[in-house]
Amino acid sequence: MKYPRIAFLFVLCGLITPAFGQEILTATAYFDTVAARYAKINDYIANITYTAKGDTMKGTLYYRSPDMIRIDFSEPKDQVLCSDGKILKVYLPKYNVLLQQPLSGRSNGQMANLATKEGLAIMGKNYSKAYLVSPDPVPLEDGSSEMVIKLKLDWRNTSQGFRQLNVSIGKDGFIRRIVGVDVGYEQYQIDFTNVKTNQNIPATRFNYDGPATANIIDDFLFGRQN
Secondary structure, three states: OOHHHHHHHHHHHOOOOEOOOOOOOOHHHHHHHHHHHHOOOOEEEEEEEEEEOOEEEEEEEEEEOOOEEEEEEEEOOOOEEEEOOOEEEEEEOOOOEEEEEEOOOHHHHHOHHHHOHHHHHHHHHHEEEEEOOOOOOEEOOOOOOOEEEEEEEEEOOOOOOEEEEEEEEEOOOEEEEEEEEEOOOOEEEEEEEEEEEOOOOOHHHHOOOOOOOOEEEEOOOOOOOO
16 A cells, blocks of 8 residues: 555645736746635635556545545545545545544644645745746647646755645636656646635535444554654
8 A cells, every 4th residue: 555645645635726817927926826815715626636656546626724625536436535634534445444644743734734825835935936838828738738827846945745846727727737746756746627616615524434344544654653
């Protein structure tokens, strides 16, 4: 079971946010516009596709400010990632295992806080920003007719989970794709479609216990502390 990959997915999902503003701005100013608008989003729903090391995962993401997140996967079927802001839970149906991780202390700063105004402020402080190509729209990828604006964020210190983040923003003003490069130069990609904001998602959506028959593994990110 490749637990760290789940952690990176959670981090990436924490970065999803609508971006607004059509004026040509410096990359830093454009990023600041994204951060300012993110603070006004109460919740959102999006379809996601996550790709890493040749594997692809798909599902529906639910987010509620400031730190609740849930992904119901269609691929792998019935897999769930859920956090109420205090505990991250990941159900892996292939193994009938429920992974649990408290998000207090060190883990909270790495994961849940990225899905907040404060998390974007951390990125603003710890990453330099530039347009990957230019301030003008470019194809999402080679051969694509979908046009996006691409930002490149490079870390200023090694305390961050990703040394580089490439963020593609669609013509509808929403982040369309995030590509993260971690400390080991592994690449992780997440695509967002059909983003719907301020859907009045109830807090109960983020209550998840998993199947009664599932085996529970605690502290799967860091291991038990003696």
